[in-house]
Amino acid sequence: MHGLELAALSGILVIGILCQWIAWRVKLPAILFLLLCGILVGPVLRYLEPDALFGNMLFPFISLAVAVILFEGSLTLRFQDISGLRKVVRNMITIGAVLTWGITAVATRMLMGFSWEIAFLFGALMVVTGPTVIVPMLRTVRPNANLSNILRWEGILIDPIGATLAVLVFQFIVAVGLQDGIADMVAVFGKILLIGGVLGSICGFIFSVALRKHWIPSFLHNFSALALVCAAFAISDTLEPESGLLTVTVMGVWLANSKGVEVVDILDFKEHLSMVLISMLFIILAARMELSVFNDLGVSALILFGVLQFVARPISAQVSAFGSKLTGAERHFLSWIAPRGIVAAAISAVFAIKLESLGYPEAQQLVPLTFVMIVGTVLLQSFTARPIARWLKVAEPDPKGFLIVGADILSRNIATCLVENGFRVQLTDQNWNNVMAARMEGLPAYWGNPVSEHAERHLNLVGVGRLLALSSNKELNALAAQHYRIEFGASNVFTVRNRQPDDSVETAKSTFRLSGRPLFDEKVTYKSLMELVEGGAELKTTPLTEKFTFEDYLDQCEEKRIPLFAITPGGSLRIFTGDEDFTPKTDWRIVGTATCVPLRSLDKDGKHVQESAKQSD
Template sequence: MDTVTTFAVIGALGIGSQWLAWRFQLPAIVLMLVAGVVAGPVTGLLNPEDSFGELLKPIIAVAVAVILFEGGLTLNFKGLRDAGPSVLRLVIIGAPLGWVLSALAIRYGAGLSWESAIVFGGIMIVTGPTVITPLLRQARMQARPAQILKWEAIVNDPIGALAAVLAYEVVAALYTAHSVGDAFWHLAQGIVVAGVLGYLGGWFIARTFNRGKVPEYMKVPVLFGSVLAIYAASDNMLHESGLLAVTVMGVVLANAHLPSLEEIRRFKEHATVILVSGVFILLAASLTVEQLGSINLRMVLFVAIVVLVVRPVTVLTSLIGTKLPWRERAMIAWIGPRGVVLVAVSGLFGTQLTALGIEDGQNLTPLAFALVAGTVVLHGFSMAPLARRLGLTSNAVPGLMIVGGSRWAVNLATALNKADIPTMIVDRNWFRLRSARDAGLKVYHGEILSETAEHTLDLTPYGMVLAATDNNDYNALVGTDLGPEFGRGQVFQVGRSDEAEGRRALPATLGGRAFGDGIPYEEFMRREADGWAFRITKLTEEFGLDDYLAVNEGAHILGRIKESGLLLYDGKLPETIPAGTRILTFMRKQEARNAE
């Protein structure tokens, strides 16, 4: 298979696995593992070493550098301070303790050398934010334990990568130096060179962006090129220091208060998904039959020790003295799935350790795959049942968050509340929330797109968003920003007044789905003033959808309520709605009385 075809197959397998995981609500990492192993050692369809030759290691190294830079971008010190005492303890106490216990588990459980154990133990601090988030959504866990698990994964992501890089630098210094003194001098050089270059790179980018020296459309390309340049420069000055440099660069930028940081983060998230998928497929396909056969009882023992001993001891020790109930501590102590970052970084360091003469370095990749597969399967299937057993699940159906405190939005939220659908009104203006407060609705006063809302607002009870302000551009911004959080199909906005805006109208690709029949905000306000109201009606065998539409010709069906929650329509009604379903409509009050 030629190189271009190999790239195409890797892309199709990686992105295809991600899509199938989203479509069928399965862990993407398991599907990518199966796809890579089947395409590689099982069928021989992919053989990365034959296809890429000497380029294989640089390709993986550059991809891991971008992944580590992305991890550094998530380490905001202010966010760490605001994350809460439990998360701080899991970072300050849990990360070092987990590193030590993981290294011991690798040394005595898996039987690897101390050098491999120290490096692999560092990256094992990471609990996999891309894995935990979908598991939390499926389990519908209560807010506090879910937030602690989420923030632990986010904050420890760059810390674990940094620990692995530093551990490797120590091992490399000891193996390449002629004496212990030379080893420490080499290590100090590596840390200084990487730290200085990473800091200068981040400082220069932040200063250039803040002064407007780079146009908006070039910021992401300039940043991407700068990451590669810093990585290459640091690596050329001192071998294997590039990964530490780009991680430091990411941390500097994360705390530089860049106004365009959110757009940069969104791009790097997309790039990381592509790179992580590619690296994962490459590493899985690079496994040999002998390496697969090396997954023996010692590796199973290692996974068992990590799950049953290392994780519980680390969490329970870190949370001593906190006010968390024992049920929440037990849940957090059990959940610790590892993700693709563990495999990507361990695959690179395994190759480099082998090059240093540490033969068992080649076992890091199969060991990482065993740990990822074991923890994802165990925690993926046990999280929801255990949460229910401990009474930590949310019994409420997923609700609707409405951005904008207009009268008709309050009336919509009131109708949904009566139907036991959780709703919340969000607005930046305290006075516009007065009607919602008077109606007894849950409100949030603040900017929904701010970091404060991201850190303090619990979105767990809400499965949908409706942007319903009088500003089309802001509605589109809300839909675009919250789309990755809720899913594009779950973000709606009121119709746009594009006819009035003409060429100034925003592209249809931005924002959320049209709410209802695409009625604009002004039309909702006018109809509400003319006596229109929101009503919820239950269909029966005797009075189905056709009967309802025949009686209420002017009614707009906006959605339906099932046992699983609210389902909004974007103007395209289904051909049939089963009996027993409640439908949400917008109609004149006289017609509403007739419907009742």
């Protein structure tokens, strides 16, 4: 491969990860930064020319990438998540889609002057929202479970439906004037549904059986899933063009709802792969545009965006939610969220080229107009969704709380101290006596295995974003750490050391390879903490001042003073671990163990005064 081509490919990946990192820092969807960078390196600087770089492989690559992204999203669609809300989802992807299509098409015809054929094609493209923008937005906004599940299901299912609708409109445009035009269009629609539904179900069934019966070794699960998705998509599109998206979506939903099939590892792999593909796709598609085309759109494009945001979406959402159990506030929020994503951009790019060759000059405006809608909806909704969700009171609290595995006296003491400092906790234990003791102390406690299917349905994790594995069972701690690292992130999963007397240093270290971050100081173990608590040591919160520093805190009780947490003036909690280096400052609060009688105390001037009595060990 030539040096310039290698540099271009590497540059796409580097720019992609930088955009993702910036988006993470400022808590905005990465699509905004990806599109801006794509335009910068493409039409502005002319550093990236996707058509020259990829040649004839450009659109096959885009199609396969979109298929993998859709499959990853469909793996999260479990029917139990939308119990009681299936009617709303069904209405959103049928009645709501038709309303959005019709309103957008009429507005496009009136405002942009497109022919009716191109106007209805653009309306079909705007039906699509997509998981590439919905899922990151949901992570930032954090609406309640009802809204999250509806929007996620709609975003994933509407992709193949919108793509199929766009294909039908395109087939109608091609068939205009032909004797059997309408009949051909109906036949195409039937083939897409038949091939997508049947082939997707067959592939999902075969792969679920292979996983359930362990025909495939675990280290090949991810690669097998990727290969099967690409193969199913290719076969489906070969049998009937544009049916592949429906095929991979059906396959993913089948796997997600198959009993006895574990897809966590596959989902984890696909999430990382999807992030890479999404980053590449948005940069590549943005780099293909010409800035002069945006100038030709004029103010009419902005007015069309207003119609899409303030007319089409509210009408479709309110009609779809009519008669459901959703509250008025939930319906209003549903009327606001509908960002457009990568599928709309990819399909518009494919159809624009084909339509120009058929004699539709306005088709060249499809791609830039689609990008205006993508950027407009994502930008507006990203900045306003969270404040609106809070105003409507449909947002979950910030995930600053803790899921604590274990409910014995040690876990209850730590949980009580966290609650006293304003943090939400949720304890879980398989010992009924521990659970009852926690509930008697006013602490929420779940009785059962924290990684069971029952826990997935009944464990209340609203406002919870970190795990403290504090039980005496180190195997359960490790299992919980592995289970929740996907939901909370690996950096938010912590496990207490459960070192046995005969454990070597190597054994102790290997225990934590997959068990999250080790809690507290290297010498602190579950046994040592339990001995302190059972011996009468208390957990206390101590404020730091200019005259009483963190060093003074550590000296106060010699070896009996063990700092566990530090709370900043802004209310953020930092955990003392061996892999994080920070020094608490003035106005911080320290949560740690303390003996019943301190070795030293402070006089009125903040100076140390030695106590006359010293607590014995």
